[in-house]
Amino acid sequence: MDQMRLMAALVLSFVVFFLWNSFFAPETPPKTAPKPEIAAEKMPDAPPPSVVEGSTAPALSAAQPAAAPSRVAREITVHAPLYTVGLSEKGAVINRFVLNNYRLNVEKDSPLLNLFPDDGSVGSLQLGAAGIPGLEEALFQVQGASDSIDFTEGSREVVFAYRTANGLLVEKIYRFMADSYVMGFDIRITNAGEQAVKEVFSVALREATSGKKSSYVFEGPSALINNSLETVEIGDIAKNNTLKGKITWAAIQTRYFMTGLIPLKEQETVLRLSVLPGNVVEARYEEPEVLLPPGTRQSFDHLLFFGPKSSEALSRAGHELIRVIDFGTFHFLANPLLLLMNWIYGILPNYGVAIIILTILTKVLLWPLGTKSYKSMSQMKKLQPLIQEIRQKYKNDRKRMNEEVMRLHRTYNINPLGGCLPMVLQIPVFFALYRMLDSAIELRHAHFLWWINDLSAPDRLFNFGFSIPFMEPPYGIPVLTLVMGATMFLQQKMTPPVGDPTQAKMMMLMPVVFTFIFINFSSGLVLYWLINNVLSIGQQYYTQKKFG
Numbered sequence: 077m078d079q080m081r082l083m084a085a086l087v088l089s090f091v092v093f094f095l096w097n098s099f100f101a102p103e104t105p106p107k108t109a110p111k112p113e114i115a116a117e118k119m120p121d122a123p124p125p126s127v128v129e130g131s132t133a134p135a136l137s138a139a140q141p142a143a144a145p146s147r148v149a150r151e152i153t154v155h156a157p158l159y160t161v162g163l164s165e166k167g168a169v170i171n172r173f174v175l176n177n178y179r180l181n182v183e184k185d186s187p188l189l190n191l192f193p194d195d196g197s198v199g200s201l202q203l204g205a206a207g208i209p210g211l212e213e214a215l216f217q218v219q220g221a222s223d224s225i226d227f228t229e230g231s232r233e234v235v236f237a238y239r240t241a242n243g244l245l246v247e248k249i250y251r252f253m254a255d256s257y258v259m260g261f262d263i264r265i266t267n268a269g270e271q272a273v274k275e276v277f278s279v280a281l282r283e284a285t286s287g288k289k290s291s292y293v294f295e296g297p298s299a300l301i302n303n304s305l306e307t308v309e310i311g312d313i314a315k316n317n318t319l320k321g322k323i324t325w326a327a328i329q330t331r332y333f334m335t336g337l338i339p340l341k342e343q344e345t346v347l348r349l350s351v352l353p354g355n356v357v358e359a360r361y362e363e364p365e366v367l368l369p370p371g372t373r374q375s376f377d378h379l380l381f382f383g384p385k386s387s388e389a390l391s392r393a394g395h396e397l398i399r400v401i402d403f404g405t406f407h408f409l410a411n412p413l414l415l416l417m418n419w420i421y422g423i424l425p426n427y428g429v430a431i432i433i434l435t436i437l438t439k440v441l442l443w444p445l446g447t448k449s450y451k452s453m454s455q456m457k458k459l460q461p462l463i464q465e466i467r468q469k470y471k472n473d474r475k476r477m478n479e480e481v482m483r484l485h486r487t488y489n490i491n492p493l494g495g496c497l498p499m500v501l502q503i504p505v506f507f508a509l510y511r512m513l514d515s516a517i518e519l520r521h522a523h524f525l526w527w528i529n530d531l532s533a534p535d536r537l538f539n540f541g542f543s544i545p546f547m548e549p550p551y552g553i554p555v556l557t558l559v560m561g562a563t564m565f566l567q568q569k570m571t572p573p574v575g576d577p578t579q580a581k582m583m584m585l586m587p588v589v590f591t592f593i594f595i596n597f598s599s600g601l602v603l604y605w606l607i608n609n610v611l612s613i614g615q616q617y618y619t620q621k622k623f624g
Contacts, residue, residue: 528556556606
């Protein structure tokens with residue numbers, strides 16, 4: 077039975093940290109029917125077309141290549157209360173998106189966070205067409221003379237236009253809102269030429285990545301397809317680069333932020349994924365194929381969401397964007413815990429205090445399970461002398477020894493796994509809290525006390541100028557983690573020892589192992605585990621005094 081207790085403890089310990097990925101593996105995207113062809117609508121003010129409905133004139137699938145730029149592309153800057161946007165006439169793309177309420181680092185003088193590289197080398201929302209080479213890099217012309225737009229209420233619109241060599245007028249229209257991270261994004265294609273055009277247009281979301289994840293939270297392209305959340309890790313794009321189905325939205329996510337495209341008309345279409353040079357991730361949304369007779373126009377209407385993955389902002393945005401926040405298998409537990417933590421923060425505006433209170437509340441909720449576990453351990457402790465006698469008496473007959481130990485348990489009506497089973501039932505709560513605390517943007521740069529000024533980062537006292545084994549930068553003293561390890565050691569000392577000395581030594585090593593595991597975890601998660609340990613020590617001491 078000691079071996080069973082040891083194995084159960086080891087499994088319970090390591091499954092929490094090393095097997096959780098099995099709950100969050102991405103699913104294979106479903107296969108769907110091919111995309112339909114959409115006919116263009118007639119322009120009421122268009123000149124008489126040279127090809128009328130029912131004509132047998134051929135449809136051209138290609139326009140001539142875009143002409144090389146003959147002037148320097150203008151840069152347009154839009155200043156809104158929540159963000160500052162930079163747009164370039166080259167491709168009519170967004171190449172700068174600065175969030176006015178978020179900083180790059182925790183320091184107060186840190187620059188504001190830009191979702192794109194500061195040099196403007198990466199732009200998003202390129203418009204492509206297989207039959208129009210160079211359209212993505214074409215030099216559009218913005219309507220309006222001002223290069224800077226400032227507003228504090230309402231909305232503002234920026235229109236870019238480009239005419240291809242064979243008469244297609246391509247317009248990209250951005251509408252920026254003063255009080256929301258949601259923006260309008262429309263594409264209008266007008267055939268002012270003399271030939272019908274059959275084409276597939278596409279819109280590309282692009283975002284530069286560092287190539288290194290900062291946590292276990294998902295980062296990369298994702299989409300809500302056929303009402304199912306599909307995510308593809310950046311390292312898996314090469315083998316899973318095409319997603320098909322009815323797309324509600326497509327996005328590229330980082331740990332705390334996202335850029336997303338929301339087609340206003342859900343249609344069966346394709347999202348193509350790729351990694352471009354320079355670690356640039358691309359998610360290209362293909363519009364359904366259209367037929368444009370002369371004198372007609374086709375519109376593709378979308379919304380954009382460029383901003384934080386906060387439950388408040390995403391809920392206000394609608395279109396099921398809230399599903400970007402995915403806590404995996406135990407989402408049904410993690411989401412209420414997030415709401416409860418934010419509610420506590422609304423009363424006591426310190427997320428460290430909110431985590432402590434949240435931990436206390438969950439501990440109170442699980443108190444009966446903990447008491448049952450510690451009561452069983454206390455009873456097992458009483459049997460240890462008798463078990464030792466049996467081990468000595470039947471040390472050369474393991475089968476008989478196990479039979480006698482089981483008989484002893486039945487005599488005293490003790491379940492040898494009674495101390496482990498209640499702990500198993502608490503694992504879902506740990507998983508839920510782990511995922512929530514590791515990905516909640518509310519903890520980003522959230523100050524707790526003293527040196528802990530970012531609950532989303534590992535705690536470090538001081539900043540050494542040299543590296544430390546097993547530790548990720550910055551390098552310093554992980555005070556909170558060391559205290560947590562000490563509480564685990566104390567709790568282990570309070571636990572009834574197993575009969576085998578070798579096994580007992582292995583169990584005493586568990587706090588050391590956990591300390592090394594937690595050394596790079598966010599301080600918010602370490603704080604939860606520390607407070608939980610302290611409460612468990614108090615509960616275990618009380619239970620042993622009462623039933624010991």
